[in-house]
Amino acid sequence: xxxxxxxxxxxxRSGSTMHAGAIEHNSQDFAMTAVCDIDPERQKQxxxxxxxPIYDDCREMLxxxxxxxxxxxxxxxxxxxxTCDCLDAGVNVLVTKPWAVNADEARxxxxxxxxxxxxxxxxLPARWGCVLGRLKELMSENAIGDVFLVRHTVCSxxxxxxxxxxxxxxxxxxxxxxxxxxxxxIVLMGARVESVYARMKQTINPGDTEDVFLAVMNLANxxxxxxxxxxxxxxxxxxxxxxxxxxxxxxGREITIHKKTPPxxxxxxxxxxxxxxDSETLRETAEGAVYGDENxxxxxxxxxxxxxxxxPVRPEHALELTRVLDAIRLADKENRVxxx
Numbered sequence: 001x002x003x004x005x006x007x008x009x010x011x012x013r014s015g016s017t018m019h020a021g022a023i024e025h026n027s028q029d030f031a032m033t034a035v036c037d038i039d040p041e042r043q044k045q046x047x048x049x050x051x052x053p054i055y056d057d058c059r060e061m062l063x064x065x066x067x068x069x070x071x072x073x074x075x076x077x078x079x080x081x082x083t084c085d086c087l088d089a090g091v092n093v094l095v096t097k098p099w100a101v102n103a104d105e106a107r108x109x110x111x112x113x114x115x116x117x118x119x120x121x122x123x124l125p126a127r128w129g130c131v132l133g134r135l136k137e138l139m140s141e142n143a144i145g146d147v148f149l150v151r152h153t154v155c156s157x158x159x160x161x162x163x164x165x166x167x168x169x170x171x172x173x174x175x176x177x178x179x180x181x182x183x184x185x186i187v188l189m190g191a192r193v194e195s196v197y198a199r200m201k202q203t204i205n206p207g208d209t210e211d212v213f214l215a216v217m218n219l220a221n222x223x224x225x226x227x228x229x230x231x232x233x234x235x236x237x238x239x240x241x242x243x244x245x246x247x248x249x250x251x252g253r254e255i256t257i258h259k260k261t262p263p264x265x266x267x268x269x270x271x272x273x274x275x276x277x278d279s280e281t282l283r284e285t286a287e288g289a290v291y292g293d294e295n296x297x298x299x300x301x302x303x304x305x306x307x308x309x310x311x312p313v314r315p316e317h318a319l320e321l322t323r324v325l326d327a328i329r330l331a332d333k334e335n336r337v338x339x340x
Contacts, residue, residue: 003031004068004305009058009082011037011046014096015073020049022298023071029302034065058082062089069305072096075163076170080105083120087112092119092305097179098325099123099318101170106322110315121301121311122318126180127187128297130288131250135188135239138248143257145245150185150225152239155232157204165207172209173229174200178325180291182215182227186324191219197337198328203231215328253290257282 006023008015015037023030035046036055043054055061062070062085070086072079072095079095086093087109099122100106113120126132139147154177163169164176186193195218200210217225230236239250246259259280304311320340327340 001306004029004302005033005066006030006069006071007034007036007061007065007067008032008046009036009061009070009072009086010074010078011035011039011042012073015071016042016045018294019071019073019094019096019298020046022294025295026298026302029299030069033067034061036061059085062086062091067091069094069301076101076175077168079170080109083109084112087116087118087120090116090118092121094121094123094301096123097125098170098175098322100322101175103319103322103326106315106319110319113315119304119311120315121304122313122315123297124179124183124313124318124321125292125294125297126184126290127313128292129184129290130286131239131253131255131290132184132188133288134255134284134286135241135248135250138257139188143246144241144243144248144259147189147241147243148223149242150189150223150239151228151237151241152181152185152226153228153230153236154181154238155230155235157231157233159205161206165205165209165211167207167209171207173211174213174325174328177229178213178227178328179321181229182217182324182328183321185225185227186217186219186321189219189221189223189225191221191223192320193217193225193324193327193340194220195337195339196324196327196331198331200329200332213328213332215331217324253286255284255286257284 008020023032032050032052034053036058037043038056047054069092072082072093076098080100083093083095109120164171196215198215200213202210203212205211212230214228219225237249237251241248245261249256261278303309323340327338331338
């Protein structure tokens with residue numbers, strides 16, 4: 001079977017490592033056919049690594065090269081136009097997170113894909129994450145009973161000084177981290193977001209956009225999901241999941257499952273008998289990558305392009321997430337509960 005002719009559009013940190021590396025790893029499926037980047041040093045690195053044609057203009061690359069897939073790994077504000085250009089040229093597109101700055105851009109890309117008949121593949125790698133996969137198994141096993149509250153948090157105490165700190169470029173931690181932190185608890189609970197309240201703040205980063213966000217989402221199944229990126233020296237648990245028969249606490253890849261069944265006392269005034277005496281604590285370590293294995297994801301990209309298997313993340317999934325991120329931003333701006 002002929003190899004999939006792939007190109008990287010944006011050979012920066014993620015493009016040159018995560019995406020180019022995954023294409024190399026899956027060399028039985030992909031051939032690196034072209035690389036496009038405006039930085040001369042990055043162009044030189046790509047040329048030495050792959051020996052393929054190098055471009056500084058994506059439209060020129062699309063006009064000259066016969067491609068099956070372009071991986072768009074550029075600044076967030078460039079994703080929509082570049083993705084539409086590739087689709088209009090008759091090429092399948094994988095677009096990194098955040099695939100769009102807002103829902104209007106997302107809908108424009110979906111329309112371009114429908115008009116072209118080509119695939120639009122959103123990059124949401126956390127859906128392949130080892131911890132999320134194990135949590136989904138525990139949920140299906142009813143390990144802690146009915147779950148009513150899920151908290152998913154990422155803490156950092158570091159500054160950056162690049163385009164991610166500027167709103168005009170689609171920067172900010174909501175778009176940068178939101179596709180990981182906001183999406184995962186929604187996927188875990190398998191329920192639509194009905195309303196959102198959120199706060200965002202700029203604390204230690206330069207620029208003009210947030211480095212902290214906290215979103216409280218009411219889900220259609222009655223549960224509440226809280227997603228947070230915060231600036232903190234001491235880390236909070238990455239997951240804290242509460243059920244009516246226990247709790248699950250996650251730190252990194254370490255998962256602790258607390259199982260408890262509180263009795264229902266005959267005498268409701270006897271508070272001591274309300275405490276659980278039947279309890280079990282289990283500890284385990286999730287094996288794999290917390291935010292997904294890019295090599296495995298690109299293997300699924302290859303199957304999707306060859307028509308062997310549907311790609312697990314469909315454009316309508318990514319659009320729904322973008323609508324939630326838009327609602328988070330609006331809830332903070334107007335200090336009110338927002339329906340996505």
